[in-house]
Amino acid sequence: MILHTLNKSADTSTNLHSCLRTTLPGCALLLLEDGVYAAVKGSVSASMLSARADIRRYALREDVEARGISALLADDIELVDYAGFVALTAECDAVQSWY
Amino acid sequence: MANDQIQTSQRSSERKKILLICRQAPYGSTLARAALDVALAGAAFEQDLSLLFMDDGVWQLLPQQRAGAIGHKSIEATLQSLPLYDLDTFHVEGESLQQRSLETGQLSGNVVVLTQEELPAFIDSHDQVIGF
Numbered sequence: 001m002i003l004h005t006l007n008k009s010a011d012t013s014t015n016l017h018s019c020l021r022t023t024l025p026g027c028a029l030l031l032l033e034d035g036v037y038a039a040v041k042g043s044v045s046a047s048m049l050s051a052r053a054d055i056r057r058y059a060l061r062e063d064v065e066a067r068g069i070s071a072l073l074a075d076d077i078e079l080v081d082y083a084g085f086v087a088l089t090a091e092c093d094a095v096q097s098w099y
Numbered sequence: 100m101a102n103d104q105i106q107t108s109q110r111s112s113e114r115k116k117i118l119l120i121c122r123q124a125p126y127g128s129t130l131a132r133a134a135l136d137v138a139l140a141g142a143a144f145e146q147d148l149s150l151l152f153m154d155d156g157v158w159q160l161l162p163q164q165r166a167g168a169i170g171h172k173s174i175e176a177t178l179q180s181l182p183l184y185d186l187d188t189f190h191v192e193g194e195s196l197q198q199r200s201l202e203t204g205q206l207s208g209n210v211v212v213l214t215q216e217e218l219p220a221f222i223d224s225h226d227q228v229i230g231f
Contacts, residue, residue, distance in 0.1 A: 034127035040201075043198070061168075062168040062169050065165040066164060067124070067126065067161065068164040072205075
């Protein structure tokens, strides 16, 4: 299983498209830094993420809170903290960073 | 020659209309902070500054940024200090808000929404434009 991480806003890069089309069901996707904006409810990127319910989708809590979007997040995104990030990294065989 | 110099110095002492265009999210790069530094410096020299937020720059205006969690100072908190320097209006492109499912009421500060159609003339009404 691969952990995909994505750190750029979906509005300024094509990383989310590339990531979603290369991610197998059952893999994990962690949004971090500006990547967390992709999870804002009602956005095009959030519906792209919702369409991949076969992937475990996370956002890094610290980056979400720093950007003031805690209350705006789509319901199907799970928040993890740095410890959760480490656990995901340990659990997965490899990490693919989309940056 | 001496006449030219006088004219040049007169031109440079005119109060120019300067526009800062903020297009980046607050913490992914240092550009948002750089724009604020320019705004504060310009305000200190009593320049006629305007701020325009478009694209990912609109994220800078969300309240309650707990940036300490990632070792930064809140960009939004600094933006809120600008009215102290008579910079009390934030121009925002409406389409950038819509694309991000944001509404004016969710932003902090005195926000004036401009449409895509209004932007070219708005930008053109300034003497100098700096992009961030």
